[in-house]
Amino acid sequence: MRLMWTDSFYDQLTEDGAFLRAERRLDTELVDKIILQLNRIYPQILTDKEATKFRNLDVPTGVRLGELLMHLQAKGEEACREFYRALHLHVEDVYYSLPTRLRLRDSADPFTYPTSANKQRHVMNDKGPLFFLGCFSIAVGMALVYYYGEDRMTGGSRALGMAALGLKRKAREVLIWYTEESLMK
Known part of the structure; x- marks a missing residue:
């Protein structure tokens, strides 16, 4: 098995071909959109006559x-690349579920063979849940x-002063100062 970053688009299309032919999300309408884009933007890849042939609803x-993929592979690397672009x-969801794309995503290091499971997790920060709870509490x-x-907080300021006991020095000083100020009024 070769690595994704060394595969040509031709090789990728060879590997992804069976998946694409069996994919249920690629219905007639989506295949027609891909054919029309290849025909309109790259007529050297897919002529009008060829596009008409591949859009035949009787087939x-x-x-x-499958015939389109074989035709594109016969046209060469550029045609295969433009198919992937289309x-x-x-059909972005199908594109990202292709075997070659999954292999690339699952590979943690592009210079090694892909791992079987994606071990890297999406982490917002490395502080942990206690840091989050502390920030949320503040x-x-x-x-x-x-x-x-200040107007409604006369009785609750004692509780605020008691809450300061478990905090660090600076936070405790601010809360105790606020409690003392509200009690003096």
Whole structure:
């Protein structure tokens, strides 16, 4: 098995061909869109006569698609690349589920063979859940202080002072100062 980054588009199309022919999401309408794009934008790849042949509704979509893929491979590397471009443009979900694309996505290092499972997780930060809970608690506390304001906070300021006991030095000083100020008024 060769690596994705060294495969030519011709080789990728050879590998992805069986998947594409069996793919149910590639219905007649989508295959026609791909054929029309190749015909309109790259008439040197797919002439009007060839496009008409591949759009024949009397032939099942899987068969037409298989013939189109063989035709594009016969045209060469540029035709295969343009097919992938059209597939990506019109049927993005199928494009990203191609075997060659999955192999590329699952490969953590492009210079090694692909791994069987995607071990890399999507991580927003490396601080962990306690950091998130701490930030969330501070945000909720600030929202409560803002919402209740100084006028309504006479009885709750003692609880705010007690909450300062478990915080770091700077946060504790701010909360105790706020408690003392509200009690003096």
